[in-house]
Amino acid sequence: MEQTWKQAKAAFAAIAVPPVGWLLLFFLVPMAVIWAYSFGENTGPTTIDLTGTFANYTRALEPLYLGIFWKSIVVAAVTTLLCLLVGFPVALAIAFASPRTKAWLLLLIMLPFWTNLLIRTYALIAVLRENGYVNFGIEWLWNNASGLMTFAGLQPLGEFEPLPLLYNNFAVVVGLVYVHLPFMVLPLYSALDRMDRSLMEASLDLGAGHMRTIMSVVVPLAAPGIASGILITFIPALGAYLTPDLLGGTDSQMIANVIERQFKRANDWPFGAALSFLLMYLTFIAIALQAMVQKRAERRG
Amino acid sequence: MAKGKYLRGASRRSILQQFGAAAVGITFAGGLSGCNRQGGGRVVNFYNWDTYIGENTLADFQAATGVRVEMSLFANNDELFARLRAGNPGYDVIVPSNEYVTRMAQAQMIQELDHSKIPNKANLLPDFQDAAYDPGRRFSMPYAWTALGIGYRKSAVDGVPNSWRWVFDSNRHAGKIALIAESADLIRLAAKYKGHSVNGIPDAMLSEIEQMLIRQKPHVKAFHEDDGQDLLVSGEVDLVIEYNGDIAQIMAAEGGDQFGFVIPQEGTLLNNDCLCIPTGAPNPDDAHALINYILDGEAGKHISETILYPTPNGAARALMPESYRANPVIFPPADVMASCEYGAFEGDERSRLYEEIFTRINAA
Numbered sequence: 001m002e003q004t005w006k007q008a009k010a011a012f013a014a015i016a017v018p019p020v021g022w023l024l025l026f027f028l029v030p031m032a033v034i035w036a037y038s039f040g041e042n043t044g045p046t047t048i049d050l051t052g053t054f055a056n057y058t059r060a061l062e063p064l065y066l067g068i069f070w071k072s073i074v075v076a077a078v079t080t081l082l083c084l085l086v087g088f089p090v091a092l093a094i095a096f097a098s099p100r101t102k103a104w105l106l107l108l109i110m111l112p113f114w115t116n117l118l119i120r121t122y123a124l125i126a127v128l129r130e131n132g133y134v135n136f137g138i139e140w141l142w143n144n145a146s147g148l149m150t151f152a153g154l155q156p157l158g159e160f161e162p163l164p165l166l167y168n169n170f171a172v173v174v175g176l177v178y179v180h181l182p183f184m185v186l187p188l189y190s191a192l193d194r195m196d197r198s199l200m201e202a203s204l205d206l207g208a209g210h211m212r213t214i215m216s217v218v219v220p221l222a223a224p225g226i227a228s229g230i231l232i233t234f235i236p237a238l239g240a241y242l243t244p245d246l247l248g249g250t251d252s253q254m255i256a257n258v259i260e261r262q263f264k265r266a267n268d269w270p271f272g273a274a275l276s277f278l279l280m281y282l283t284f285i286a287i288a289l290q291a292m293v294q295k296r297a298e299r300r301g
Numbered sequence: 302m303a304k305g306k307y308l309r310g311a312s313r314r315s316i317l318q319q320f321g322a323a324a325v326g327i328t329f330a331g332g333l334s335g336c337n338r339q340g341g342g343r344v345v346n347f348y349n350w351d352t353y354i355g356e357n358t359l360a361d362f363q364a365a366t367g368v369r370v371e372m373s374l375f376a377n378n379d380e381l382f383a384r385l386r387a388g389n390p391g392y393d394v395i396v397p398s399n400e401y402v403t404r405m406a407q408a409q410m411i412q413e414l415d416h417s418k419i420p421n422k423a424n425l426l427p428d429f430q431d432a433a434y435d436p437g438r439r440f441s442m443p444y445a446w447t448a449l450g451i452g453y454r455k456s457a458v459d460g461v462p463n464s465w466r467w468v469f470d471s472n473r474h475a476g477k478i479a480l481i482a483e484s485a486d487l488i489r490l491a492a493k494y495k496g497h498s499v500n501g502i503p504d505a506m507l508s509e510i511e512q513m514l515i516r517q518k519p520h521v522k523a524f525h526e527d528d529g530q531d532l533l534v535s536g537e538v539d540l541v542i543e544y545n546g547d548i549a550q551i552m553a554a555e556g557g558d559q560f561g562f563v564i565p566q567e568g569t570l571l572n573n574d575c576l577c578i579p580t581g582a583p584n585p586d587d588a589h590a591l592i593n594y595i596l597d598g599e600a601g602k603h604i605s606e607t608i609l610y611p612t613p614n615g616a617a618r619a620l621m622p623e624s625y626r627a628n629p630v631i632f633p634p635a636d637v638m639a640s641c642e643y644g645a646f647e648g649d650e651r652s653r654l655y656e657e658i659f660t661r662i663n664a665a
Contacts, residue, residue: 044408044649045405045407045408045649046386046387046408046410064657064660064661064664067664068660068664071664129535129536129537130535130536130537131535131536164476166537167522167523167537245526248523249522249523250521250522250523250524250662250663251518251663251664251665253660253664258660261656261659261660262656263383264377264379264380264382264383265379265483265484265485265652265656266652266656266657267379267382267383267386267649267652267653268653268656271653
């Protein structure tokens with residue numbers, strides 16, 4: 001007879017207690033505290049009265065902060081899109097590689113996780129800054145091209161001006177794509193790897209080209225993987241604060257930077273808590289959208 | 302003063318050193334909870350800024366008293382304050398700046414010092430025996446003081462940038478300017494540029510300052526997290542608002558003669574980092590002993606030799622070489638000092654207002 005968990009309640013409970021307890025103690029309780037703070041008022045440098053006020057939310061919905069939310073959504077969306085464009089071919093290549101190569105390629109994708117985010121970001125600074133490796137490379141090409149042109153009797157190219165690659169929104173997006181790419185590749189890979197290859201063969205046999213096969217067969221079949229890849233890239237990118245702080249310029253602040261400053265410099269925990277919860281609600285909306293996509297894909301399947 | 306919010310460590314010229322420093326910083330940052338339970342004997346938990354102690358100071362203190370010092374590092378006053386806000390997690394000695402001494406004393410987060418246990422207070426220069434931010438020095442002993450100014454690359458700048466105009470109100474070095482990301486410091490220095498005191502800035506002037514900084518923003522490369530000296534050294538910018546000691550450190554290093562530092566003629570904001578004992582410190586007696594030891598002449602000299610910040614300790618200063626005592630970067634000339642001020646703690650509402658202005662400037 002098949003056994004379900006209903007018949008082994010004690011065993012199930014024993015297994016469920018540690019994770020549920022963990023979740024309760026280290027996730028739900030602290031979240032509840034922050035949630036309560038978001039309805040509080042500062043009464044002194046270290047004291048907060050929980051008065052049930054909505055003032056923090058009213059302030060968080062002012063155009064200033066809504067604008068910063070919108071900007072963060074745009075940056076996270078651009079990051080996610082670039083991750084998808086770069087990650088999809090990578091995931092496809094890994095899925096179709098031989099088992100031996102596959103293991104190595106997956107290892108390469110995971111490799112950056114072995115290094116601290118902070119150190120990876122500082123490495124990017126060394127790569128992107130004016131006296132950095134990208135600019136050194138371009139300068140080398142520039143000088144050689146210039147030399148060749150002189151050789152050919154043409155006007156040389158003039159003095160090389162290093163490109164401003166750091167401390168702007170470009171650097172923030174580069175940093176975010178670099179950090180979040182594995183989050184996109186892994187779910188895409190697992191979706192593509194599970195796919196029934198015979199469907200692709202059928203499509204090719206029946207006269208569809210490679211592009212057509214990818215767009216009409218592979219992408220729809222991988223839709224749940226794409227949706228979860230988008231979700232787990234978009235959410236952390238939306239809450240990024242270290243990358244914009246370190247790589248961004250004077251107009252790169254994202255909502256998490258503002259939240260951090262409320263908890264530190266401004267010493268305004270209630271307002272910081274309200275901003276955090278608005279960010280959470282945005283995340284919930286993203287998850288709900290993903291669930292809808294998933295459901296639709298399942299219905300079609 | 303700390304060298305940036307994320308990366309901690311000494312000179313950060315090369316990328317390899319950067320990584321080493323980051324690793325050290327991370328170890329230090331998480332160190333307290335694990336470290337203070339190791340081994341036996343007496344221990345003082347010291348929560349300090351990074352690169353802000355003499356190389357052998359802590360070992361010498363242990364040799365002299367038998368008390369081991371466990372030092373952990375914070376990056377700025379806000380981090381220190383946030384860490385102690387919900388209660389002292391076990392620190393014995395902390396180093397807040399003047400404004401935060403007032404704030405933490407008001408919030409009863411630091412305890413009164415027993416002056417009879419700190420006889421070396423007598424070593425302090427007359428100016429530092431008492432302080433407006435802590436009348437009677439009930440809660441704090443001065444450790445070092447700092448002055449904000451403009452660090453610059455001599456080859457890129459024509460003359461000496463001796464006005465805040467160069468960084469706040471001019472496009473002469475567009476794209477090669479970095480301003481400090483501390484909202485209150487930034488606004489107070491801008492008020493200084495406009496000829497006002499750093500304290501009691503009227504609302505009308507605050508909106509003028511906001512407009513000026515928004516206008517200046519396209520010419521500014523970054524708001525730096527107190528790592529402006531690195532932006533200067535790596536060639537990203539030519540003008541940077543920084544603390545005198547941070548620029549003195551790069552000027553003392555190899556190739557440092559290409560950099561200069563000036564306190565603009567309008568005057569600047571001074572800060573005074575102080576030794577305090579947080580409420581609930583587990584070892585108050587040894588904490589007093591450490592404070593007293595740091596105020597000793599020889600020990601203070603050793604610290605000043607490393608950190609190159611101006612010392613309020615007369616005995617230590619007398620022992621220092623001429624190159625330190627007469628260094629105009631470390632000790633700005635008297636006529637400049639006359640126009641400098643300490644920022645007073647003007648209440649939490651004020652800090653929030655400054656922060657919101659800074660958020661608006663960033664978002665503009």
